[in-house]
Amino acid sequence: MSETTTAVFRIHIESTLETVWRELTRADGRPLPAFFNGVCDCGPGGMKVGAPLRIRTANGKYTSVVGEVTEFEPPTRYAHTFRFTQYDDPECTMVYELAEKDGGVELTLTALGVPAGTKTAGQIQRGGKMIVATLKRVVETGRPSFGTRLLYVLFKVLEPLTPSRLKSENWP
């Protein structure tokens, strides 16, 4: 078995457990600014243990992440397996833990079993901090930072250049 590594990202959010939980686990067909403006698709049954988890573009055309919900304990713990559709790297696990702390919420994202030295590992290192920082920003101020919003406009513009491997028909 090849080597794996763990990455941990922790941030304090001035909000309530329920608000952070709702934004973190929203699978309502609307884009999630904290998750690169993707839409979380857990199938008709919604988010629960055993449900498939897909991060798709807002129009549903492309799918960037696939996995399965492995833990779902509102409003403190949620985990899912995780694989980028773009790479052939083995899957890893994302664990989100929420705890009340100092009048706010402490959010910890732990990426477990990340295949070391792969493109997946690099993307998680960059993506993990962006996810927790953007989630904080969205919950506290109502929207992502200007830079992040600009990035999402760019994503939209560049969408036609997405590799066909990511087409949602390949990732039901």
Next chain:
Amino acid sequence: MTQSTSTSAAKAQVSDPELDRVFQALSHPGRRLILDVLAEQPGANVSEVCGFFDTSRIAVMKHLRVLEAAGLVISKKEGRERKLYFNVIPIQTIYDRWTTHYSSLWASRLTGLKYRIEAGEIYGPPSDSEEKP
């Protein structure tokens, strides 16, 4: 003094006492080295971290507590072991506060140039026949 909304929003992201703890934690070379070790070896335990230092285990533990209080180190109990992880978020929030989308691009070009030159990748002036490095 008037502030634009985006400025006050960025500043509200982290409180000053929080920032003080981060800068204080980073103001010691030994503690910075601990972060290097943990960034390189996520999940190392206290003994493994101690292996990098000549100082006593107690001294290393004291530094770890300072880093933990600043949110730069996360300690997780896994089975019977306590594992340590570097948390990049406090540094990212400092970065976010003083960099913009545009300055980060150009600043990283400059630091990249500095690192390349200092690593010895120095090229002479290009001649007509030579390809640019």
